[in-house]
Amino acid sequence: MYNSFSNIADRIKYIRLLSKLSRAKINSELHISHNSLFSWESGKSVPNNSSIQNLVQAFRSIGIVCSTEWVQSGMGELPYKMDHLLTPSELHYLEVLSKQATFISYVNREEKFLFVNEKYGEIFNASPLDIIGKKLKDLIGDQSYMVCKPYVNQVLSGQEVVFEYPWQFKPGCFRYLKLRYIPDINDQKYIKGYYSFMDDTPIFLDSNNHAIFSSIPDITEVLPEIIDVPVTSLKYDHKLNLLAYELVFKLFNEYDIEYNYGTFKKVAENVYAHAINSDNKINHNYANSIIKTALAAGKLQCK
Numbered sequence: 001m002y003n004s005f006s007n008i009a010d011r012i013k014y015i016r017l018l019s020k021l022s023r024a025k026i027n028s029e030l031h032i033s034h035n036s037l038f039s040w041e042s043g044k045s046v047p048n049n050s051s052i053q054n055l056v057q058a059f060r061s062i063g064i065v066c067s068t069e070w071v072q073s074g075m076g077e078l079p080y081k082m083d084h085l086l087t088p089s090e091l092h093y094l095e096v097l098s099k100q101a102t103f104i105s106y107v108n109r110e111e112k113f114l115f116v117n118e119k120y121g122e123i124f125n126a127s128p129l130d131i132i133g134k135k136l137k138d139l140i141g142d143q144s145y146m147v148c149k150p151y152v153n154q155v156l157s158g159q160e161v162v163f164e165y166p167w168q169f170k171p172g173c174f175r176y177l178k179l180r181y182i183p184d185i186n187d188q189k190y191i192k193g194y195y196s197f198m199d200d201t202p203i204f205l206d207s208n209n210h211a212i213f214s215s216i217p218d219i220t221e222v223l224p225e226i227i228d229v230p231v232t233s234l235k236y237d238h239k240l241n242l243l244a245y246e247l248v249f250k251l252f253n254e255y256d257i258e259y260n261y262g263t264f265k266k267v268a269e270n271v272y273a274h275a276i277n278s279d280n281k282i283n284h285n286y287a288n289s290i291i292k293t294a295l296a297a298g299k300l301q302c303k
Contacts, residue, residue: 005074009043012055012071015079016041019064030058056129065112065133080133106184108193109156111136120198148179155181155194165249243282244272251291258303267291 005011016026016037027034032055039045047055052071059066059079066079103123106115112135116128124131124139136152137145144167151161164178180197248268271287294300 007043008046008071009041011074012037012047013041015055015059015064015066015071018079018081019059019062021062026058030061032058053129060129060132067130067133068127069130077133103196103198105196105198106193107136107152107196109191111152113139114193151179151181152194155183156191158183158185158191240275240280240282241272244268244275244287247271247282247284247287248291251287255291255295255300256303257291257295258301263300267294 005014016023019026021029023034023037026032026037036045036047036051040047049068049072052068056066056068056071063081064079065081067076070076070079103120104115104117105113105120108114113132116131118128121128121131131139136148140148147165151163154161160180160182162178162180167177178199182195182197184192184194186192245268248264248271252264252267267287267290270290271282274286275282291300295302
């Protein structure tokens with residue numbers, strides 16, 4: 001989206017006016033030089049990329065959401081002021097957690113991001129500053145939002161939820177996610193938003209660009225007449241692997257199977273391995289046979 005602020009001077013002035021702070025107040029509270037701000041707003045000089053990043057981050061700290069892209073070019077969503085901010089102690093808590101490997105975010109009742117850590121931003125090839133203020137649906141897309149929305153409703157009603165699902169976050173790129181949503185409830189029992197903790201399982205490759213698989217899964221022990229594929233280290237075909245995961249996910253849902261990621265992954269790996277060792281095509285009948293036989297043997301259960 002493009003808006004009518006034609007130059008960077010007008011855009012910076014708009015952000016300051018949105019904050020309702022004078023240049024002197026911004027200097028004392030946000031530590032942005034009065035002279036620099038005056039020079040930028042009057043068009044006498046243009047801030048460099050580092051200064052723009054600092055400017056955006058400073059205004060974010062007082063609830064003014066804008067992106068570096070908008071400041072630089074006028075492209076993107078018009079800046080706005082958020083109603084609810086995280087307290088310094090809440091931010092500190094999230095910063096401490098962010099030192100872990102997990103993907104962490106905080107989403108408010110309006111489903112807008114108030115915090116994301118660096119690793120979360122990496123998934124979307126964006127800096128945390130450019131994600132904060134975005135709505136969940138706008139960031140993850142309609143299809144993923146449809147999956148997450150029932151769980152968002154649950155957590156915003158006060159329930160902690162855990163769920164898993166495979167996510168194609170861009171063409172040809174597939175991740176299997178495990179998410180935990182924890183409601184943020186204040187002393188008055190008001191739900192302000194929720195914390196999101198997410199882990200994913202990447203596809204690991206060895207030095208020869210081969211996918212590294214586990215040994216034959218337990219589920220295949222009851223299927224000797226169906227599965228005779230050595231699942232060790234096979235030449236990796238990302239597109240084929242993605243198709244295997246998508247097919248197994250579809251079949252598990254069609255059969256309404258209760259499963260965790262480990263079980264799902266084991267079946268998908270075998271479907272992929274079968275394709276690699278045959279005609280490089282995912283065989284729907286083969287995958288269906290695995291699931292039916294495993295159900296009959298009690299290795300898989302319907303919900």
